[in-house]
Amino acid sequence: MDRRQLLKHSALAVAAFTFSRDLFSREAEKIIAVNGFADFIKLSSNENPHGPSPMARKAMVAAVNGSNRYPGEVTTQLREKIATLYNLTKDHVAIGAGSSELLGITSLYAALQKGNAVAPDPTFRLWMPAARKVGLPIKLVPLTTGKVTDLQRIKDAVDAGTKMVYLCNPANPTGTVVPAAELETFIKDMAPKCVILLDEAYTEFSDEPSMAKMVNDYPNLIVAKTFSKIYGMAGARVGFTLAQPQTTKQLNNLQPWANAGASAVSLAGALASMDDKEFTRFCKKENQKARSIFYAALEKAGMPYITSHTSFVYFDSTPYGKDVRQLLESHQIVGARTFEDGTKWLRLSVGTVDEMQKVATALNT
Numbered sequence: 001m002d003r004r005q006l007l008k009h010s011a012l013a014v015a016a017f018t019f020s021r022d023l024f025s026r027e028a029e030k031i032i033a034v035n036g037f038a039d040f041i042k043l044s045s046n047e048n049p050h051g052p053s054p055m056a057r058k059a060m061v062a063a064v065n066g067s068n069r070y071p072g073e074v075t076t077q078l079r080e081k082i083a084t085l086y087n088l089t090k091d092h093v094a095i096g097a098g099s100s101e102l103l104g105i106t107s108l109y110a111a112l113q114k115g116n117a118v119a120p121d122p123t124f125r126l127w128m129p130a131a132r133k134v135g136l137p138i139k140l141v142p143l144t145t146g147k148v149t150d151l152q153r154i155k156d157a158v159d160a161g162t163k164m165v166y167l168c169n170p171a172n173p174t175g176t177v178v179p180a181a182e183l184e185t186f187i188k189d190m191a192p193k194c195v196i197l198l199d200e201a202y203t204e205f206s207d208e209p210s211m212a213k214m215v216n217d218y219p220n221l222i223v224a225k226t227f228s229k230i231y232g233m234a235g236a237r238v239g240f241t242l243a244q245p246q247t248t249k250q251l252n253n254l255q256p257w258a259n260a261g262a263s264a265v266s267l268a269g270a271l272a273s274m275d276d277k278e279f280t281r282f283c284k285k286e287n288q289k290a291r292s293i294f295y296a297a298l299e300k301a302g303m304p305y306i307t308s309h310t311s312f313v314y315f316d317s318t319p320y321g322k323d324v325r326q327l328l329e330s331h332q333i334v335g336a337r338t339f340e341d342g343t344k345w346l347r348l349s350v351g352t353v354d355e356m357q358k359v360a361t362a363l364n365t
């Protein structure tokens, strides 16, 4: 399918609506997701273009035959393996169908305590609409002028009714990090007051340490991690939280069936992918190479960007003059998105080296 056909398809799908580029992007994504067109480059959701790892693929294929059974034992094995990696016990680990499930459950846990939550803005918002619907007001705290999570203002926003602070480090959509020492101090100060939900979806792409080492000392600290990013298994839907056993139990109590949201096939893939260290090293390196190509293209195009600690880059398209999203879409590249109203800052996921060379060609010619 070429762009003209895609447009036709997309236009049909959105016939009931006024045509907008936002809608086009979403429709394009849907169409690409369903049909898997090789001639489109999808850079919208920070997926790992290299995954799943060879070992995970093999394990998942082998696990298909056992799909007639519920995945009891393999869930426990995965919790044990994760626990070993972080020097914890399996009772510190909750498994979800992606970390999204566990972000949702943690915010539900906060909502049940009848208070408010505090989060940076912009940030990863997927969990917010459902949390608001179950009665959790969320105070949004702007980033610093350098687009970093503003820990001081977040602290100031916490009040007696705050039941949860959500932090994402490295941050989505900006790719920035709060230095480890500052984050540690924040957790020490705030964790006695309320739940700190620390989303570490992208830590493995950065050189900053995980805060999982603090879980043993702070019962209110919940670290959320995922197999979707560095392990390249976004479609398999496996994520986990690390928290003290009594906190983990509270989260498990809000799952219809504790730790049983991910399929047996996905769990087998997650288990195997943890052994494939060569693959994760490769992904981190390739991400850095591809990111550098993108940085060079942005520099050449005169667009300021934030040095990223993740698998996406946040950049200001204002000086470029042309509409970057439209331009990329005309080159079959979908996914440039805004997260801040009234600005032309865009986030684009980092694809393969080859894909980012195509992005560079599109921007620089």
Ligand SMILES: Cc1ncc(COP(=O)(O)O)c(C=O)c1O
Pocket (backbone or CB within 6 Å): 045, 046, 097, 098, 099, 100, 101, 124, 168, 172, 199, 201, 202, 225, 226, 227, 228, 234, 237, 238, 239
């Ligand atoms: C910061 C952040 N947290 C969590 C997720 C969701 O990950 P999962 O696929 O594990 O639900 C994403 C996905 O893009 C993300 O960017």
